[in-house]
Amino acid sequence: MRINVHAGHNADGRIACGAIGFIRESTEARRVKDAVIGMLRQLGHTVYDCTVDYASGVNDNLRKIVALCNAHEVDLDVSIHLNSGANDTSGNGKTTGVEVYVYNPSSKAKACAERVCQAIARLGFRNRGVKCKGFYVLKNTKAPAMLVECCFVDDRDDVQLYDCQEMAEAIVFGITRVQITAEQPDADQEPVASEEETAVGDKDLKYQIRLGTYTVKKYAEAKLAEAKEKGLDAIMVKV
Numbered sequence: 001m002r003i004n005v006h007a008g009h010n011a012d013g014r015i016a017c018g019a020i021g022f023i024r025e026s027t028e029a030r031r032v033k034d035a036v037i038g039m040l041r042q043l044g045h046t047v048y049d050c051t052v053d054y055a056s057g058v059n060d061n062l063r064k065i066v067a068l069c070n071a072h073e074v075d076l077d078v079s080i081h082l083n084s085g086a087n088d089t090s091g092n093g094k095t096t097g098v099e100v101y102v103y104n105p106s107s108k109a110k111a112c113a114e115r116v117c118q119a120i121a122r123l124g125f126r127n128r129g130v131k132c133k134g135f136y137v138l139k140n141t142k143a144p145a146m147l148v149e150c151c152f153v154d155d156r157d158d159v160q161l162y163d164c165q166e167m168a169e170a171i172v173f174g175i176t177r178v179q180i181t182a183e184q185p186d187a188d189q190e191p192v193a194s195e196e197e198t199a200v201g202d203k204d205l206k207y208q209i210r211l212g213t214y215t216v217k218k219y220a221e222a223k224l225a226e227a228k229e230k231g232l233d234a235i236m237v238k239v
């Protein structure tokens with residue numbers, strides 16, 4: 001597939017940046033966007049990053065994004081945002097959740113939008129569903145388009161649950177139906193051997209400690225760096 005992906009709004013700290021709550025929309029949308037683009041490319045798709053970090057205002061930002069999007073022939077336009085307006089600062093134990101917008105009910109992006117919504121809901125976010133709205137980017141982009149409001153920046157429950165990598169994986173799954181999962185190491189899986197057991201070893205038998213298996217190299221590199229930081233003599237191998 002050929003796909004345009006962009007994070008909404010100007011970058012944080014500038015005019016016309018996104019919503020600010022416990023986390024900042026412009027910053028997180030860019031983190032999710034970068035992870036989504038990395039995974040889509042790793043799966044062999046052609047992806048164009050149409051994010052605009054600086055424009056003179058809201059309308060200029062939208063116009064520039066649409067111009068970048070329409071400069072490419074693509075199958076899908078994906079706009080990544082985080083929502084606000086929940087105003088749940090203390091945390092009521094419930095997320096406000098995810099919603100995905102398409103231009104109208106006959107949008108060719110609708111089925112994809114439903115899958116993205118469901119995939120994000122599976123992470124534990126309330127599914128607010130796919131909605132139709134004439135947002136500027138949805139109306140003016142040539143290809144089928146969807147706008148993902150991942151979760152709410154001003155809901156403590158949403159923010160506690162939010163993980164950039166998981167969010168990106170859910171979006172990629174919605175688009176491609178391919179699940180990319182960075183395995184988490186499970187430290188409690190095996191009991192720790194006693195000194196006696198470890199002392200007697202078989203020379204031909206080697207024991208490998210794995211910290212995880214990743215399909216995206218940069219996540220493997222990040223895990224390797226983390227292990228080294230903890231003083232572990234870890235190496236990365238291709239499997």
Ligand SMILES: [Zn+2]
Nearest residue numbers: 008018081082
């Ligand atoms: Zn937004």
